[in-house]
Amino acid sequence: MYRKKGIIYGLGITLLVIVLFIFLPNIYNNTSFLFNLMLYMALAEGLNIIYGFTGYLPFGYVGFFGAGAYSAALAILFLHFPPLIAVLVGGIGAFLIGIIFIPLLKLSGAYFAIANLAASQALYYIVANPNLEKITQGPYGISLANIYNPQVSYYVMLSILAFSMVTVIFIRFSDYGLALLSIKEDRVSASLAGINVPRERSIAWGLSSFIAGLSGGVYAWYVAVFYPTTVFSLEISVFVIVFVLFGGIGTLVGPLIGSLVLYSFYNFIGISTPQYFQLSYGLLIIIFALFIPNGILSIFEKRGIHVP
Amino acid sequence: MLSYALIGGIMYGLYFGLVGMGLNLIFGVMRMINLAHGDFIMLGAFLTYWLYYLFGFNPLIVIPISIVVFLVFGFLMYYVFVPKLLHSKDPEMLSFILFFGVSQVIEAIIILFFGNNQISVPSTIFAKLFNVSTFTLFGNTFPISWLVVSVACIVAFVLIYVYFFYTKLGYATRAIMANRHEALVSGIDVNKVSAIAFGVGIAAASLAGVMGFFMIGAAFPSMGTDLTTISFTIIVLGALGNPLGTVIGGLIYGVAIMLMQTYFSSWTNVLPYLLLIFVILIKPEGLLGKAVRNV
Numbered sequence: 253m254y255r256k257k258g259i260i261y262g263l264g265i266t267l268l269v270i271v272l273f274i275f276l277p278n279i280y281n282n283t284s285f286l287f288n289l290m291l292y293m294a295l296a297e298g299l300n301i302i303y304g305f306t307g308y309l310p311f312g313y314v315g316f317f318g319a320g321a322y323s324a325a326l327a328i329l330f331l332h333f334p335p336l337i338a339v340l341v342g343g344i345g346a347f348l349i350g351i352i353f354i355p356l357l358k359l360s361g362a363y364f365a366i367a368n369l370a371a372s373q374a375l376y377y378i379v380a381n382p383n384l385e386k387i388t389q390g391p392y393g394i395s396l397a398n399i400y401n402p403q404v405s406y407y408v409m410l411s412i413l414a415f416s417m418v419t420v421i422f423i424r425f426s427d428y429g430l431a432l433l434s435i436k437e438d439r440v441s442a443s444l445a446g447i448n449v450p451r452e453r454s455i456a457w458g459l460s461s462f463i464a465g466l467s468g469g470v471y472a473w474y475v476a477v478f479y480p481t482t483v484f485s486l487e488i489s490v491f492v493i494v495f496v497l498f499g500g501i502g503t504l505v506g507p508l509i510g511s512l513v514l515y516s517f518y519n520f521i522g523i524s525t526p527q528y529f530q531l532s533y534g535l536l537i538i539i540f541a542l543f544i545p546n547g548i549l550s551i552f553e554k555r556g557i558h559v560p
Numbered sequence: 561m562l563s564y565a566l567i568g569g570i571m572y573g574l575y576f577g578l579v580g581m582g583l584n585l586i587f588g589v590m591r592m593i594n595l596a597h598g599d600f601i602m603l604g605a606f607l608t609y610w611l612y613y614l615f616g617f618n619p620l621i622v623i624p625i626s627i628v629v630f631l632v633f634g635f636l637m638y639y640v641f642v643p644k645l646l647h648s649k650d651p652e653m654l655s656f657i658l659f660f661g662v663s664q665v666i667e668a669i670i671i672l673f674f675g676n677n678q679i680s681v682p683s684t685i686f687a688k689l690f691n692v693s694t695f696t697l698f699g700n701t702f703p704i705s706w707l708v709v710s711v712a713c714i715v716a717f718v719l720i721y722v723y724f725f726y727t728k729l730g731y732a733t734r735a736i737m738a739n740r741h742e743a744l745v746s747g748i749d750v751n752k753v754s755a756i757a758f759g760v761g762i763a764a765a766s767l768a769g770v771m772g773f774f775m776i777g778a779a780f781p782s783m784g785t786d787l788t789t790i791s792f793t794i795i796v797l798g799a800l801g802n803p804l805g806t807v808i809g810g811l812i813y814g815v816a817i818m819l820m821q822t823y824f825s826s827w828t829n830v831l832p833y834l835l836l837i838f839v840i841l842i843k844p845e846g847l848l849g850k851a852v853r854n855v
Contacts, residue, residue, distance in 0.1 A: 309653050355841055361652050362593050366792050367840045373789060374833035383826050486785060490660055497657065531668035537661030542641070545648045 255425040261560045262421035262504050266414055269293075269508070273410050285519060287406055287474055290413045291467055292515050295492045296499070296507035297416035298463030303493070304502035305423060306453050307436035308357065311365040311489055312372025316346040316461040318484040320468025322379055325394045325478075326387070335399050335473045339408060342469020343462045349375070350461030354454055360439075369486075376484035393479035400476040409470045416463045420504050423456075424560070432456055433502070491515075494537055500549030504560045509548065564700045565818040571706045573814025574713040575768070575775045577807040579787065580794035581720065582764035584806045587795065588737050589757040590642060592655040596663035598787030600630065600762050604769020605779035606670060609679045618689060619681065619770050623712065626766045634762030638755035663784055670781045680778040705774035716767060720803055723760065733757050793836040 273290060277283050295317065302308050323345025327338040356367050382390040423429040431452050434442040443449045472478060491514075499510025514536075521529050544550070549559050583597040604626050611617040611625070641658060645651045686705045687693035694701045724730040732753045735743040744750045772779060794813050798805025816835065820828045 307650075309656065311656070356837075359840060362656065363840060365653070365656060366593075366796070367837055370789060370793070370833040370836040370840075374830055374837065377830040377833065381826065381830070493657065527672065528668070530664050530671070534661045534664030534666075534668060537664065538658060541654050541658035541661060542644050545654055 258425045258560045259421060262417070262425070265505060265508075265560065266417045266421070269417065270410060270414055273413075277406070283402065283406060287402075287409055289511065289515055290409045291471060292492065292495060292511040293508050294409070294413040294416045294467045295464060295488070296495045296511045297413075297420050297504075298460050298467070299492050300420060300496050300501060300503075300507045301423060301456050301463070302460040303496060304506075305429060305432035305436060306456050308453070308457075309365045309493070310368045310460070311493070312368035312370070313460075313464060313492060314484055314486060314489040315368075315372025315375045316349060316464035317468040317471070317488060318372070318379065318480070319349045319375060320346040320465030321472040321478060321483040322388060322394070322468075323465065324469030324472045325396060328396055328399060329394070335401070335405070336408065339412075339466060339469035339473060342472065343466035346465020346468060347458055347462045349465075350458050353461075354457065357450070357453055357457060369489075372484065372486075372489070376480055379484070380480035388480075391480060393477065394472070396472065396476045399473065402474060405470055405474040409467075409474065412463070412466045412470060415466075417504060417508075419459060419463070420507075421560070424502070424504060428452070428455075491518075494540075497547055498540055498544075500547030500553075500559070503549055506547055506549045506559070561822055563698055565822045566815060567697055567700055568702065568706075569815030569818035570811060571702070571710045571814070572775065572818055573811035574710045574807070575771060575810070576790070576794055576814050577810025578713045578716055578764065578771070579768045580791040580798070580806045580810055581716070581803065582761035582768070583788070583791045584795040584798070584800065584803060585720075585757055585761035585764065587800055588802070589733060589754050589761075590655075591652060591740075592642065592645070593652070593659065594761070595656060595659040595788055596666060596784070597765055597791055598784030598789075599663045599666040600765035601769040601772060601787050602670065602779060602781065602784050603666065604630070604766030605772045605783075606674060606679065606769075607766070608770045608773065609681055609779065612681050612685075618685060619773070620689075620708075620712075622770050623767060626770050627763045630763040630766040631759040634759035635755045637762070638758040639751070642754070642758070643751065663788075667781050667784060674781070676781055678778040678780045681773045683774050686774070703774075709771045709774050712767075712771060716764065717803075717807055720760070720764070724803055729753065729756065789836070790832050793832045793839075796836060797839055 273286065276286055280286065295313070299310065299313050302310055320342035324335075324338040324342030327333040327341040328335065333341060353368070353371055356364060356371065359367055378384070379388045380391045381388075384390055385392070388394075423432065431442070431447045434445065434447060435449055435453055439449055468483060471483070495510035495514050496507045497510070498514055499508065500506030517536075518529070518533060521532055552559055579601065582600070583594055586592060586594045586597075607626050607629070608619050608622045611622050612619070617625075641662075645655055645658060648654050683703065683705050684693070686708045687703075690704060692704050695704055695707055696702075722730075724733065732743070732748045733756075735746070735748055736750055736753055736757075740750060769779070790813070794809040795806050796809070797812055798807070798809030813832070813835070816831060817828065820831050
């Protein structure tokens with residue numbers, strides 16, 4: 253009963269988000285802000301799958317985003333794929349990278365976070381290496397100017413966001429999600445209870461990387477010109493982790509609220525007083541890690557209000 | 561070529577041992593990841609630069625100053641952040657986020673005061689002081705500053721070793737490393753001892769910053785992230801929580817970097833990361849470590 257209600261609420265929220273983002277460009281003309289907001293929401297939901305449900309903190313999550321952006325771009329440049337399929341190639345590219353990184357899941361806690369960070373940096377240095385200029389253009393960036401189409405890519409981003417939300421709803425209200433949560437609590441007990449720990453966490457990892465890759469692919473399409481430093485920037489990982497934590501991990505709406513509140517706030521500071529941007533965002537992280545470590549949704553949960 | 565890379569690598573490695581030392585102390589004692597580690601190295605470098613241009617201080621004079629300043633700073637910082645973090649559900653992961661915030665704040669403040677520029681102290685400063693500019697070892701010539709840095713690093717290692725293994729304080733610190741709760745039960749003032757260890761860790765990082773100009777070149781506000789990752793490679797290569805391991809990790813790293821620069825220079829950047837992943841997957845407890853982590 254609880255699950256049925258949760259799924260209905262969850263799908264309702266997804267529908268609401270879709271309708272909102274379809275209508276918002278009519279009243280608010282800064283579509284690049286809206287696009288980035290959707291992008292961060294999708295990434296936050298993607299990270300939520302692995303961090304919120306299994307407890308692995310992927311500090312190098314941006315590696316999948318960058319891998320997706322580059323796979324999509326290379327599919328367009330060398331194989332002349334239509335952009336829509338290239339975005340899918342981006343997702344698959346990141347998924348394959350995710351499969352290569354599966355052995356990292358054997359590590360726990362800080363070891364995993366560090367190893368994942370190192371893995372994403374290694375990817376960055378490989379892609380940005382001037383020796384590979386013929387393939388990845390090295391550090392000089394990629395230009396996809398002839399397929400630039402902000403209108404269509406906006407809606408593709410929206411559908412990716414919807415896809416990530418539906419995935420999270422499914423995980424949160426299924427036996428599979430329960431299995432993941434038990435892995436988060438205690439791996440040994442979970443496997444004693446008959447859960448195939450390596451398989452379940454690898455599936456979550458794959459889904460998570462796939463969503464990041466799709467987002468990377470559509471980002472490449474939307475901005476059309478980008479550099480390895482922009483799509484492999486550690487800042488993206490940290491933003492997304494902070495958004496998810498700020499909202500509340502392991503929920504559907506937490507990452508959405510976190511992204512909405514904090515990304516708007518960052519954007520506001522970035523425009524009004526850019527010189528204090530880094531300072532205020534650092535301070536915000538500190539305050540929030542010390543005082544609301546379980547996210548804003550935990551305040552509701554404490555009062556007995558269940559949020560999907 | 562080879563002997564140059566090896567000897568240079570050892571001197572480089574001693575320096576990188578110092579770079580990783582502070583992070584290892586803090587991780588060993590607190591089980592916390594100081595992601596702002598590299599930023600304290602950067603702060604040490606900026607302090608050196610500032611004192612040099614304002615008062616003409618030689619980096620050798622800056623060493624005791626920076627040790628005192630950062631020891632106190634680290635000590636106070638412990639009390640602001642750590643006890644509160646230890647009460648949360650998952651201190652290890654939360655410390656990750658928290659210290660990332662700290663690193664951003666440090667970087668932002670430095671940029672506000674000094675601008676987003678590269679700074680450096682002339683590397684000839686030791687040559688002027690000692691009236692020699694190079695020295696020769698097994699037929700290879702190295703700048704004198706490398707020798708000064710190597711000696712300073714060895715002195716720092718000896719001091720940390722003595723603190724760790726031959727003082728009462730070090731004894732208590734090792735007890736906390738072994739088991740925080742049991743140390744508390746046996747009457748050790750856990751917070752005070754940890755705070756001192758935290759201060760020593762930060763001071764060691766700042767010392768690496770003072771020496772940084774002569775080994776890794778110019779300093780800039782955003783240098784911290786890369787240094788933190790390099791430090792991780794080094795302490796994982798050695799063993800987490802073992803200061804001797806960090807020195808060995810540093811030496812391996814230094815020699816590997818030098819060999820890489822000599823033979824495959826364009827891929828040098830990737831090396832620390834690949835090395836880190838490799839070691840962490842093959843032997844997560846480090847080369848000198850006892851098996852402590854279950855997988």
